[in-house]
Amino acid sequence: MADPLSTPTHGTIVEEEMRFTLIELCRVCHADAEQLTALIAEGVIEPAGSGPHDWEFSGAMLSRTRTALRLSRDLQLNTAGTALVLDLLDEIEDLKSRLRRMGAR
Amino acid sequence: MEFKDYYAALGVERSATQDEIKRAYRKLARKYHPDVSKEADAEAHFKEVAEAYEALNDAEKRAAYDTFSRRQERGQPFTPPGRDAGFEFSGRDFGADDGMDYSDFFESLFGRQTRSAGARRSTQAAGEDHHAKVQIDLEDAYRGARRAVSLRMPVVDAQGQVTWQERQLEVTIPKGVREGQHLRLAGQGSPGTGGGAQAGDLYLEIAFVPHPSFRVDGRDVYVDLPITPWEAALGATVSVATPDGGVQLTLPPGSSSGRKLRLRGKGLPGNPAGDLYAVLGISVPPADTPAAKDAYAALAKVFANFNPRSAAEA
Numbered sequence: 001m002a003d004p005l006s007t008p009t010h011g012t013i014v015e016e017e018m019r020f021t022l023i024e025l026c027r028v029c030h031a032d033a034e035q036l037t038a039l040i041a042e043g044v045i046e047p048a049g050s051g052p053h054d055w056e057f058s059g060a061m062l063s064r065t066r067t068a069l070r071l072s073r074d075l076q077l078n079t080a081g082t083a084l085v086l087d088l089l090d091e092i093e094d095l096k097s098r099l100r101r102m103g104a105r
Numbered sequence: 106m107e108f109k110d111y112y113a114a115l116g117v118e119r120s121a122t123q124d125e126i127k128r129a130y131r132k133l134a135r136k137y138h139p140d141v142s143k144e145a146d147a148e149a150h151f152k153e154v155a156e157a158y159e160a161l162n163d164a165e166k167r168a169a170y171d172t173f174s175r176r177q178e179r180g181q182p183f184t185p186p187g188r189d190a191g192f193e194f195s196g197r198d199f200g201a202d203d204g205m206d207y208s209d210f211f212e213s214l215f216g217r218q219t220r221s222a223g224a225r226r227s228t229q230a231a232g233e234d235h236h237a238k239v240q241i242d243l244e245d246a247y248r249g250a251r252r253a254v255s256l257r258m259p260v261v262d263a264q265g266q267v268t269w270q271e272r273q274l275e276v277t278i279p280k281g282v283r284e285g286q287h288l289r290l291a292g293q294g295s296p297g298t299g300g301g302a303q304a305g306d307l308y309l310e311i312a313f314v315p316h317p318s319f320r321v322d323g324r325d326v327y328v329d330l331p332i333t334p335w336e337a338a339l340g341a342t343v344s345v346a347t348p349d350g351g352v353q354l355t356l357p358p359g360s361s362s363g364r365k366l367r368l369r370g371k372g373l374p375g376n377p378a379g380d381l382y383a384v385l386g387i388s389v390p391p392a393d394t395p396a397a398k399d400a401y402a403a404l405a406k407v408f409a410n411f412n413p414r415s416a417a418e419a
Contacts, residue, residue: 008251008275011288011309018289028234028308062287063310067140074155075134085141100322
């Protein structure tokens with residue numbers, strides 16, 4: 001490898017500049033299509049498009065998908081349980097954000 | 106090498122049944138999982154618990170571990186077995202990199218673990234994508250920055266053995282990046298195997314180092330602004346610190362505590378840029394000299410009819 005410090009690596013902001021196909025999202029998340037299809041069926045992640053062949057996932061789905069996969073693997077949750085935890089985490093994040101705006105630390 | 110007591114990590118007896126081990130793991134995983142836990146050190150704690158479960162949940166591994174720990178108790182030197190080719194795991198992906206962060210003890214006992222055997226079956230395969238976290242200062246997100254990131258990556262050699270390789274990478278932090286967003290660095294993941302195969306990508310999750318005075322909410326930034334009672338009553342022009350330097354802010358007369366004044370576009374840069382909110386807090390000076398006491402007494406006289414509790418009494 002050439003000296004990597006000589007040239008800084010430029011990154012792309014995933015949430016703003018990227019979209020994923022099903023195959024790409026599987027690869028990035030180290031998951032198989034079956035796992036992701038189950039999350040889609042449960043409404044945990046929502047692709048645009050009419051079916052698996054033209055599904056398109058927004059960049060923001062990356063972090064949601066990875067969290068869902070971690071939770072179901074580490075806490076041995078089924079898809080419905082994973083979906084519920086993610087909804088509750090969203091709600092907690094929303095409340096925390098309100099606290100931040102009000103000045104609580 | 107430090108011997109690990111996996112039974113103690115899960116809080117179970119050595120005679121525990123597989124069901125008891127599973128129950129203990131699930132309970133601790135719910136408590137310490139970094140995605141849901143409020144505990145300090147949740148991540149480190151969860152890793153210990155997950156490693157212990159990985160070793161004890163599998164009957165074969167548990168038997169091997171029990172044999173070693175019995176020898177250890179008899180004072181026999183700890184000699185790890187040869188590299189064990191038998192096991193494949195899904196890895197934990199918290200921490201400095203995406204590799205399996207098992208302890209040296211675990212790896213010497215059970216062999217180094219690799220994540221997905223499937224990807225390496227063909228002679229030519231694209232390299233894996235990796236994930237890591239990087240902490241930056243809020244100021245870096247305002248101005249953009251270059252950051253050196255050190256990564257520990259698993260590398261598979263020609264014999265199929267996994268070794269860890271340290272590498273340094275200089276990364277450009279784009280201006281306006283927000284907490285929780287990810288940067289994709291194309292081609293910086295694992296190299297592909299076989300001629301001409303594509304390297305994987307590296308995904309960096311951005312976190313902000315907590316700032317002593319600024320609170321960040323998405324694109325918007327909040328800062329507490331202490332003001333005097335007379336500035337609040339009469340209005341004033343005061344200077345407010347922002348992550349990008351001081352700005353002048355006009356307080357309208359009659360400002361009260363808790364009021365938020367918006368500085369449009371002074372939050373995180375972007376399209377659209379976020380806003381900066383100064384949250385007002387009135388600081389009351391102490392009445393610790395005769396002159397100060399007189400001043401408060403004069404105020405009391407002028408505002409004899411002012412009752413801040415009248416709403417509560419009504």
